[in-house]
Amino acid sequence: MRLELINFTRQNWESRRGKREIFRPAKESPLHSCGDGVELVRCGDMNRLLFGDNLPWLRNREIFPNASVDLVYLDPPFNSNADYNVLFHEASGEASQAQFHAFTDTWNWADAAQTYAEFVDDCPNTAVVEMMDALHDFLRNSPMMAYLAMMAPRLVELHRILKPTGSLYLHCDPTASHYLRMLLDGIFGAENFRTEIVWKRTNVHNDSKTWSRVSDTIFFYSKSSDFAWNPPYQKHSEDYVEAKYGNRDEKGRYFTLDNMTSPAPRPNMMYEWKGHASPPNGWRYSKETMAKLDGEGRIWYPDDKSKRPRLKRFLDEMPGRLIDNVWTDISPSNSQAIERLGYPTQKPQALLERIILASSNPGDMVLDPFCGCGTTIHAAQKLGRQWIGIDVTYLAINLIKRRLKDAFGNDVQFKEQGQPTDFGSAKELARLDKWQFQQWALSLIDARPRTEGDGKGADRGVDGLLYFYESKDKREKILVQVKGGAVKRNDMATLLGDVNNQKFVGGILITLEKPTKPMREEAADAGRYTSKLWHDKDYPKIQILTVEGLLDGSERVDGPPQMNPFAKAQREAKPEKQQDMLREMF
Numbered sequence: 120m121r122l123e124l125i126n127f128t129r130q131n132w133e134s135r136r137g138k139r140e141i142f143r144p145a146k147e148s149p150l151h152s153c154g155d156g157v158e159l160v161r162c163g164d165m166n167r168l169l170f171g172d173n174l175p176w177l178r179n180r181e182i183f184p185n186a187s188v189d190l191v192y193l194d195p196p197f198n199s200n201a202d203y204n205v206l207f208h209e210a211s212g213e214a215s216q217a218q219f220h221a222f223t224d225t226w227n228w229a230d231a232a233q234t235y236a237e238f239v240d241d242c243p244n245t246a247v248v249e250m251m252d253a254l255h256d257f258l259r260n261s262p263m264m265a266y267l268a269m270m271a272p273r274l275v276e277l278h279r280i281l282k283p284t285g286s287l288y289l290h291c292d293p294t295a296s297h298y299l300r301m302l303l304d305g306i307f308g309a310e311n312f313r314t315e316i317v318w319k320r321t322n323v324h325n326d327s328k329t330w331s332r333v334s335d336t337i338f339f340y341s342k343s344s345d346f347a348w349n350p351p352y353q354k355h356s357e358d359y360v361e362a363k364y365g366n367r368d369e370k371g372r373y374f375t376l377d378n379m380t381s382p383a384p385r386p387n388m389m390y391e392w393k394g395h396a397s398p399p400n401g402w403r404y405s406k407e408t409m410a411k412l413d414g415e416g417r418i419w420y421p422d423d424k425s426k427r428p429r430l431k432r433f434l435d436e437m438p439g440r441l442i443d444n445v446w447t448d449i450s451p452s453n454s455q456a457i458e459r460l461g462y463p464t465q466k467p468q469a470l471l472e473r474i475i476l477a478s479s480n481p482g483d484m485v486l487d488p489f490c491g492c493g494t495t496i497h498a499a500q501k502l503g504r505q506w507i508g509i510d511v512t513y514l515a516i517n518l519i520k521r522r523l524k525d526a527f528g529n530d531v532q533f534k535e536q537g538q539p540t541d542f543g544s545a546k547e548l549a550r551l552d553k554w555q556f557q558q559w560a561l562s563l564i565d566a567r568p569r570t571e572g573d574g575k576g577a578d579r580g581v582d583g584l585l586y587f588y589e590s591k592d593k594r595e596k597i598l599v600q601v602k603g604g605a606v607k608r609n610d611m612a613t614l615l616g617d618v619n620n621q622k623f624v625g626g627i628l629i630t631l632e633k634p635t636k637p638m639r640e641e642a643a644d645a646g647r648y649t650s651k652l653w654h655d656k657d658y659p660k661i662q663i664l665t666v667e668g669l670l671d672g673s674e675r676v677d678g679p680p681q682m683n684p685f686a687k688a689q690r691e692a693k694p695e696k697q698q699d700m701l702r703e704m705f
């Protein structure tokens with residue numbers, strides 16, 4: 120086996136175009152020091168949830184040394200030009216029709232031009248750079264080229280951090296799959312293309328004017344020819360079982376009958392067995408093995424001595440049917456599915472469990488650099504793998520934290536990085552990205568982010584909402600506003616006006632900067648509201664909370680117990696052994 124990997128010697132790609140070197144991975148990766156087996160997951164010190172753009176994270180060599188990850192699954196935005204939305208639950212438990220902007224899957228060259236220029240200058244893999252140049256000649260400065268310019272440096276980094284035995288699964292659709300496969304061939308080598316999985320994700324659409332597009336594509340590449348692989352099986356279909364395993368023994372076990380004759384002449388296997396003459400080529404088994412099989416009740420005897428005994432193969436001892444590359448048995452996590460969390464591009468957990476079981480082993484490191492609401496992470500945790508998830512949307516990070524807590528309680532441990540932990544980093548986030556700062560600040564009080572209908576027209580000033588029940592059928596709303604910049608006395612009057620005009624019971628201002636004394640006085644002057652259901656207790660109508668106080672725990676919402684507006688993930692059982700999992704699943 121010849122391993123030709125790309126050498127990354129400095130913090131970022133330092134090598135110039137044209138330089139290609141051989142890399143020998145470190146003997147022992149620091150990401151593999153945790154021990155063995157499913158116990159690993161409990162130590163959890165390698166599990167990480169990273170908030171932010173994945174490219175700088177992937178280039179961080181402390182977190183991602185060369186050859187440190189066993190399995191990568193990525194489900195990047197598909198260049199579908201669609202706005203994605205996250206659904207929230209109404210008090211009735213049904214998904215709200217109003218939707219919330221999560222991320223925009225649109226690409227333009229103006230955003231990508233610089234990334235592309237850096238890529239062609241710095242990428243040490245000249246073959247890939249040449250391919251990208253050729254694609255650029257063909258695609259010009261199109262949205263497709265912008266999309267590929269975004270993907271290329273990330274795929275090069277993912278290749279760098281994969282172990283020699285590692286694998287990568289790229290989930291995409293026909294919009295860009297043809298170009299992505301070329302890119303992957305360039306980065307991994309065409310010889311390391313393993314297969315293209317076709318996943319039937321939906322049913323035929325009635326209104327389709329062409330062949331209904333019902334599938335996604337998942338490309339499977341390995342870093343070398345020596346990659347982790349646990350052959351995946353699934354249960355035989357009922358039709359197959361009926362046709363093949365029609366016999367039952369006295370214990371009720373289904374079996375089929377197999378030939379016991381030798382395919383080639385074997386003189387030492389020619390003997391009479393229990394009154395049945397030797398077949399012309401002899402038996403397949405020695406006399407001793409025949410006696411053992413007989414003792415175990417594994418031989419079927421015909422009444423007619425001129426006919427041959429046959430071997431019983433029991434259905435419950437068969438691994439099942441080897442799974443091929445066309446997957447029609449995993450239904451999408453649609454709005455009815457129990458695992459649905461409301462994230463628009465959420466993938467079914469069974470899909471990720473199948474990939475993780477086949478291409479990694481307990482204790483291995485699984486990475487999803489576009490992790491969305493955390494399906495890969497959930498599956499990896501459940502199957503006793505270590506994991507790292509990255510997402511640029513704070514809402515996704517927040518959903519994952521809730522999902523892990525709901526599903527695993529205190530059994531899951533992980534390190535969070537990239538999100539603000541103190542005043543300074545909160546201020547930096549507010550400076551860099553007002554929208555993500557707002558999402559993050561709302562998550563500090565578990566508020567539901569604004570939906571698309573909110574905050575427009577008459578619904579002015581709504582950044583987020585808190586809900587509580589006032590009676591069985593009536594819920595009340597508290598308006599939440601977030602300020603990442605300077606605050607002034609007028610802001611309190613505006614908040615109170617929005618609360619009164621839109622019939623909220625109260626309003627909360629989350630502010631980065633400390634409120635002034637007049638602001639506090641104005642908030643106090645707004646008075647209080649009473650909740651009958653919650654023991655006639657009264658609460659401030661307008662409340663100011665500072666980011667600093669929320670972070671250090673000295674401030675919190677003073678209001679009746681809040682409803683959870685997020686869908687809940689189902690609780691998972693304790694991690695089991697891989698063999699038990701495989702047996703149970705397929």
Ligand SMILES: C[S@@+](CC[C@H](N)C(=O)[O-])C[C@H]1O[C@@H](n2cnc3c(N)ncnc32)[C@H](O)[C@@H]1O
Binds near residue numbers: 221222462491509512
């Ligand atoms: C198709 S969704 C993934 C859905 C995921 N497989 C699941 O089951 O929930 C793509 C995700 O990539 C994230 N994303 C897009 N660009 C990113 C970037 N540059 N860095 C990190 N995450 C990014 C988006 O926020 C979105 O959550």
